Amino acid sequence: MSELELGSRSSWLSREDLDAARDRMPVLYVHAIPVRVDHAGAVTSVGLLLRAGDHGTIARELIAGRVFHGERIRDAVLRHIEKDLGPMALPLVPVSPTPFTVAEFFPTPGVTAYHDPRQHAVSLAYIVPVSGDCSPQADALDLAWVTPEETSDPALLADMAPGHGALLRHALVHLGFDV
Amino acid sequence: MSELELGSRSSWLSREDLDAARDRMPVLYVHAIPVRVDHAGAVTSVGLLLRAGDHGTIARELIAGRVFHGERIRDAVLRHIEKDLGPMALPLVPVSPTPFTVAEFFPTPGVTAYHDPRQHAVSLAYIVPVSGDCSPQADALDLAWVTPEETSDPALLADMAPGHGALLRHALVHLGFDV
Amino acid sequence: MSELELGSRSSWLSREDLDAARDRMPVLYVHAIPVRVDHAGAVTSVGLLLRAGDHGTIARELIAGRVFHGERIRDAVLRHIEKDLGPMALPLVPVSPTPFTVAEFFPTPGVTAYHDPRQHAVSLAYIVPVSGDCSPQADALDLAWVTPEETSDPALLADMAPGHGALLRHALVHLGFDV
Amino acid sequence: MSELELGSRSSWLSREDLDAARDRMPVLYVHAIPVRVDHAGAVTSVGLLLRAGDHGTIARELIAGRVFHGERIRDAVLRHIEKDLGPMALPLVPVSPTPFTVAEFFPTPGVTAYHDPRQHAVSLAYIVPVSGDCSPQADALDLAWVTPEETSDPALLADMAPGHGALLRHALVHLGFDV
Numbered sequence: 001m002s003e004l005e006l007g008s009r010s011s012w013l014s015r016e017d018l019d020a021a022r023d024r025m026p027v028l029y030v031h032a033i034p035v036r037v038d039h040a041g042a043v044t045s046v047g048l049l050l051r052a053g054d055h056g057t058i059a060r061e062l063i064a065g066r067v068f069h070g071e072r073i074r075d076a077v078l079r080h081i082e083k084d085l086g087p088m089a090l091p092l093v094p095v096s097p098t099p100f101t102v103a104e105f106f107p108t109p110g111v112t113a114y115h116d117p118r119q120h121a122v123s124l125a126y127i128v129p130v131s132g133d134c135s136p137q138a139d140a141l142d143l144a145w146v147t148p149e150e151t152s153d154p155a156l157l158a159d160m161a162p163g164h165g166a167l168l169r170h171a172l173v174h175l176g177f178d179v
Numbered sequence: 180m181s182e183l184e185l186g187s188r189s190s191w192l193s194r195e196d197l198d199a200a201r202d203r204m205p206v207l208y209v210h211a212i213p214v215r216v217d218h219a220g221a222v223t224s225v226g227l228l229l230r231a232g233d234h235g236t237i238a239r240e241l242i243a244g245r246v247f248h249g250e251r252i253r254d255a256v257l258r259h260i261e262k263d264l265g266p267m268a269l270p271l272v273p274v275s276p277t278p279f280t281v282a283e284f285f286p287t288p289g290v291t292a293y294h295d296p297r298q299h300a301v302s303l304a305y306i307v308p309v310s311g312d313c314s315p316q317a318d319a320l321d322l323a324w325v326t327p328e329e330t331s332d333p334a335l336l337a338d339m340a341p342g343h344g345a346l347l348r349h350a351l352v353h354l355g356f357d358v
Numbered sequence: 359m360s361e362l363e364l365g366s367r368s369s370w371l372s373r374e375d376l377d378a379a380r381d382r383m384p385v386l387y388v389h390a391i392p393v394r395v396d397h398a399g400a401v402t403s404v405g406l407l408l409r410a411g412d413h414g415t416i417a418r419e420l421i422a423g424r425v426f427h428g429e430r431i432r433d434a435v436l437r438h439i440e441k442d443l444g445p446m447a448l449p450l451v452p453v454s455p456t457p458f459t460v461a462e463f464f465p466t467p468g469v470t471a472y473h474d475p476r477q478h479a480v481s482l483a484y485i486v487p488v489s490g491d492c493s494p495q496a497d498a499l500d501l502a503w504v505t506p507e508e509t510s511d512p513a514l515l516a517d518m519a520p521g522h523g524a525l526l527r528h529a530l531v532h533l534g535f536d537v
Numbered sequence: 538m539s540e541l542e543l544g545s546r547s548s549w550l551s552r553e554d555l556d557a558a559r560d561r562m563p564v565l566y567v568h569a570i571p572v573r574v575d576h577a578g579a580v581t582s583v584g585l586l587l588r589a590g591d592h593g594t595i596a597r598e599l600i601a602g603r604v605f606h607g608e609r610i611r612d613a614v615l616r617h618i619e620k621d622l623g624p625m626a627l628p629l630v631p632v633s634p635t636p637f638t639v640a641e642f643f644p645t646p647g648v649t650a651y652h653d654p655r656q657h658a659v660s661l662a663y664i665v666p667v668s669g670d671c672s673p674q675a676d677a678l679d680l681a682w683v684t685p686e687e688t689s690d691p692a693l694l695a696d697m698a699p700g701h702g703a704l705l706r707h708a709l710v711h712l713g714f715d716v
Contacts (some may be wrong), residue, residue: 015192018571026246027523028301038666040432041451067205069299072283072290092450093399095279095485097534100454104251104276104302105182113715120248122207124281127453173710176455176638177299178650178703219611220630255575272578273631275637275663280534292536305363306632344537349712355459355634357471357524363649379558384604386563386659425563430641455639460661463632478606480565482639491538527589533618 006045018095019143022119030076031103032083034137034169036145044177046151046168047083047134050142051161058141059161062168064123070132073097077126080094084140090132099124100174103167152179201298208302210254210271210282211242212350213264216308216322222354225330225347226313227264229321230340235318240341241347252276263319269311278303279353283344293342297313306350327351331358377452380477387481388434389461390421391529392443394503397404401533404509404526405492407442408500409519416499420526422481429511431455435484442498448490457482472521485529506530508537514517559656566660567613569600569641569707571622573682574666580712581707583688584671586621587679590697595678596698599705600662612633614663621677627669636661637711640704651700664708683708690714 002168011160021027034047048060067076074093081091104121105116114123150156151172155167174179200206213226227239244259246252253272260270282302284295293302315322329335330351334342351358379385392405403465406418421442425434432451439449461481463474474480494501508514509530515523558564585597602617604610611630618628629645640660642653651660673680687693688709694702709716 011716021204024200025204026207026250028207035453037450037453038434040430041449041453043430043453057201067249067301069202069204070285070397071205071283074400078398082307091399092395094391095395095399095401095487095534096458098279098284098532099277099281100220100522101711102252102276104713106249113713122246129450129453130306169715170710173707174454174456174651176641178706214632216629216632219609219615220628220632221611223634231701251577253579257577270578271574271666274572274574274578274580274666277711279633280532282410283534305433308629308632348536349531353459353633353635355462355471357527379562381606383558383562383606384565384608386565425659427560427562428643429563431639431659455641456637457635457639460610460634460636464607480604480610 005066012050025071027119027121028067029064029105029121030067030073030080031044031123031125031167032077032081032091032128033071033125033168034063034081034091034130034134035137035175036131040053042173043127043129043130043177045145045147046172047130048146048156048160048168049136049140050144051140056070058159060144060156060159060164061161064164075123075127081128081130083139084138085130085134085143088118088133089130091128091130094126099126100123103163103170105163113166119124125167125171127175130175147158148177148179188279190285194205194309206298207246208243208284208300208347209246209252209259210299210302210304211256211270211307212304213242213260213268213270213307213309213313214354217312221309222327222356224324225327225351226264227323227325227335227339227347228307228315228319229323230319232340235348237338239323239335239338239343241343242344254304256307260307260309263316264309264313264322265316265318267312267314270307270309272307273305278305280304280346280349281343282349292345295342304346304350306354327354327356327358366457374387377461385423385477385479386416387422387463387479389448389483389521389525390435390437390439390486390524391483392439392447392449392487392488392492393533399487401485401506403503403505404530405443405488406496406502406526407494408502408520409498411519416517418502418514418517418522419519419521420479422522435486439485439486439488442495443488443501444495446491446493447488449486449488451463451486452484457484459469459483459525461495461528463521463523471524474521483525483529485533500507506533506535506537545692562657564658565573565604566601566642566658567610567617568660568662568704569614569618569628569665570662571600571604571626571628571665571667571671572712573668578666578687580664580714583685583709584622584667585679585681585683585693585705586673586677588677588700596695597681597693597696597701598698599701601701610661612703614665618665618667622667622671622672622680623660623674625670626667628667629664630665631663635673636663638662638704638707640700640707642700650703662704662708664712675714685712685714685716 065080
């Protein structure tokens with residue numbers, strides 16, 4: 001959910017139009033947590049992007065972005081995964097549209113567990129097994145695969161972009177891990 | 180999800196602004212299915228509104244409406260229930276933000292099971308037990324409580340507004356009924 | 359959930375032991391609905407087994423069976439899929455242990471939507487994408503892939519084993535289909 | 538899930554019968570997390586029992602216990618809540634049978650996040666709003682209401698019975714808190 005994604009990479013709305021719409025309605029997002037699974041479907045690792053922010057900062061992120069007008073949620077999830085992991089990732093987008101959670105991002109901190117200074121965004125979050133070759137695309141500097149246990153490392157969590165750490169922990173708890 | 184709700188009853192956006200935003204982004208909605216439960220939490224009846232539409236039509240509807248900018252989902256659910264059932268309904272809005280389903284309404288029929296000729300709307304759907312006195316408000320003509328078994332009556336389903344019948348059936352199946 | 363599965367095919371309990379245990383505690387089951395998906399994760403078809411019952415009857419069934427003592431739920435799901443679809447089915451067992459529904463089967467009809475004259479069984483139900491070659495094994499006579507739309511055919515539903523039709527419909531509704 | 542619950546308080550199976558059954562099949566449990574909610578359904582506090590164990594230990598626990606043969610899951614949840622919180626708690630058992638998670642307890646540590654040295658138990662976990670007067674019953678020494686924020690206190694988590702801390706954290710994350 002970087003500024004870049006919402007600005008130059010988004011072809012359907014100009015920056016001005018998006019800013020105007022953002023002030024009027026909650027913006028619908030999707031978050032995807034890419035995972036590797038073993039033969040029995042148990043998650044063995046989670047994919048985290050390393051991305052450069054606007055002001056020289058570098059942060060670990062999940063995959064996230066807007067749902068476009070006229071686009072199905074599952075197509076938005078697929079588009080954002082391919083945008084960040086490349087065309088050979090072979091993601092399996094969940095069969096059901098029900099997300100494992102809904103994350104409500106508010107410009108004011110403390111309303112919910114999630115905060116986004118730029119906007120009121122509501123994100124549907126999905127866990128997405130990928131079985132192919134993943135390579136970071138566009139402005140992603142790196143893609144790291146970490147084990148569920150490693151995600152509770154305070155150093156890793158400190159590197160997560162705002163809101164992404166909470167959502168990562170939620171995903172792992174939902175998967176049955178105690179992190 | 181009547182025109183009225185999106186027009187005159189919505190104070191945060193002018194009709195022109197809303198029409199403009201609708202053409203640019205999916206509009207975030209909530210649907211609420213009000214239910215009566217017994218002492219063990221089993222649903223005994225479902226509340227359906229009878230509402231007059233724009234062109235002299237009358238249809239049975241669930242409770243539905245937009246999420247406003249800056250509004251939590253649970254506050255939107257509460258607002259729409261109070262708007263339709265009155266201030267004494269004593270709803271118990273679900274403790275978790277995860278909906279039982281996400282209904283994607285497209286202007287073009289056939290993209291998903293849901294269709295809305297006016298807009299691309301994405302609705303988070305919740306089942307809401309109410310324990311107080313419910314009285315239809317505003318433009319709702321009547322409120323009928325029907326048993327889960329009665330909801331499979333073809334005559335009742337034929338009276339449901341577009342999309343509302345499918346969502347009602349989904350809710351009942353989610354509750355464990357075979358309708 | 360045929361007698362055979364609970365009898366001769368189950369090596370961990372003798373028929374007598376199982377009958378004794380069945381009279382004392384609810385028996386934990388899993389149901390799996392095998393599906394084929396397209397590139398965006400949307401379900402294109404559902405796999406139904408044709409199985410011969412004890413008394414010369416033939417019925418369409420989902421995949422189902424007991425969870426063994428000491429066995430993880432995901433290993434039970436995998437075991438029953440391989441038992442019915444063969445070792446090359448390449449199932450993707452869901453990443454989360456949360457089922458899409460819990461089906462409670464009672465010996466007395468009418469307690470819930472599910473009925474099993476032999477026992478009180480509680481089944482956790484999962485939708486499982488399979489990407490490999492499926493061939494019916496053991497006592498399954500055939501495996502048919504039907505589209506979501508075809509599952510609402512009354513003739514097909516009439517062929518479903520008791521309880522399996524309701525669970526199939528629940529799965530499709532959960533997937534976002536209006537059947 | 539104390540020994541007492543499984544022994545003297547359980548009238549349907551003798552201790553010997555239960556021990557025999559436990560060696561043969563996974564035992565079906567329910568866990569209930571009692572909560573207080575505000576007018577919009579947001580959780581304001583969580584109820585934790587203080588219970589004396591077999592060996593002079595004292596631990597904080599959630600509500601838990603077996604599902605009896607012939608008993609619906611929602612009736613088991615209700616029975617265990619009334620057993621621990623008294624007959625005036627006015628619980629609202631969830632309308633849907635789908636749990637927020639399934640906790641698999643194994644005698645061997647490390648198979649899953651949950652461990653029970655006595656048995657292989659599979660527990661369906663539910664969050665249950667209570668609106669009445671709660672008073673600890675039977676062998677519960679105390680009932681404490683803690684805020685969601687307080688549940689992340691390491692001292693409190695250290696007092697939780699094995700497995701109960703992980704399940705409490707899972708419940709809070711499911712509710713949208715970042716603990």
